[in-house]
Amino acid sequence: MDKNLYKYNKRTLRFEKAGIPWDRILFRVLGFSGIAFGTFFGLAYLKSRYFGSEESVRLRKENEAIAYHRTRLQAELTEIRGAVQNLSKEEENLYKTVYFTDRNDQGPAAPTVNPDDLDRYEFHDLADRTLIRLGSLFDRASGNNSFFGNFFWPGKEDHLELRHLPVLPPVKGFEVKQVACGFGMQINPFNKKPYKHSGIDVLAEHGTAVLAAGNGVIRSITVDGAPGGAGTSVLIDHGDGYQTKYSRLEHVLVRTGQKVAKGLIIADIGLSGSSIAPHLHFEILRNGKHVDPALVLVENLSEADLVVLQSVGQSPKQALD
Template identity: 35%
Template structure:
């Protein structure tokens, strides 16, 4: 028999059967729900704390691997970034020297990965970081290997041609202001008329050593005591249509047919021939045509010094011969 609850009614002085009110229902329901909630939270906590699923074990293993490889990834990224910056700098310097102009700005402005972004990345972001690193690595690979691919072969003939270019200065430790007259139309120091000055004039003290600007063979030597023309001069054939002339020398230390190495001393600065002051008149002849020697001064100097020499060579003034 189901238990029936009775309560004492003080007004009637009798025990009466208890009635269930809405208030009792609400409180009872709330209590049951609260107890059930606490029980559920406890079960979930105990499950998460002491029970590990296969999926959770995989995630924990992956997170541990990510933490372990983040420093390695960061180090690789920093090395690649440093190499790319160095290559870009060298590429700009070489472009400036070869083409006498500022390199074009790069359209690709992909931002680099920061150290903080790598270290704070979670598993979801790590794949994108790896993709970025892969892209930077491929860019570095292509930048450093494009010149060696079969699409752009460099033959031995090409290498020999590049080595024959007169790329160094004919006098050691030259300053840009020592180039006192450049290639092109200039004022003749004797008759004061305009004429084509086929080379550049470097002012220097007598007996300053003059060096060959590229390897080759002495083609001809001219010794002239007249106060006209090139005076004491040397012409060196570098092959591949390139030759250089060194004029108004004081002394000559080589002979016709002699093999010459780059940087070899071939004579000294003087003022022989049609010269008004001690200096070296230097010419570059390519395929029988005179070209501006300043364009070839790229070895052993900075891009700034190269620009200064080009600017000095462009100035219209009076030559020394």
């Protein structure tokens, strides 16, 4: 028999000699290695699955457990995420009912405080005057002694003068987010109509210490348990036309005529007067006129805090009265 292999050529309609039958060889090689490796891997799997070491059994179990519980926990977390979302929505509704306004989620708006407003309150007057005095002292000192030219430190009395400015937020542990209602036209909690709010409301727990905003003298103390008006209040005279009034207090810890230093605890927060929540109603008066405390309070406040503080009063919110 002829050993040659032939192929049938459909185009020429003839049988032609075929070369090496690569397809057959490939088929056999693939088949061979496929079955060989299939057997090998099958046996290797069976070995590790049923005759594996303790370690491999443990690892296999662990891997399976992780995969299974991961999907389960993932499902739980998705559910929790939904529940948390609902919770935030509820919180927004609470805010709305409490403050009679939507929460400003865009963060504090850029304050539209006119620098002239500050001048109107003559807030910088004292600071400027002190600065001029410091400048002249500095010049004089540096003319006499080069040490002062390099290491100048303002005099003690200058410090004192600056400390009279009521710039310290008047509640212990003050944070700007505690300012629940700002200065200006706000919403009256009782009849829900706009009214003039003469100070800021600092929300704080009942009994929180109230601090003197600057050095000064206690001008008057009103103790009033009646449920209307300012309630128990303290008026401090800081000199230079500045006065601060602290109302809705519980206990007053100072006497009329007493000199107080900035930061001294003068009273604690209560629910006196027309208060509907424990808070301090804080007013700053300049020559007898109410000014926006957000423009005066600066101590211990960062730039960002000041932006927040000054933007509180810009959108009417329900006051704590």
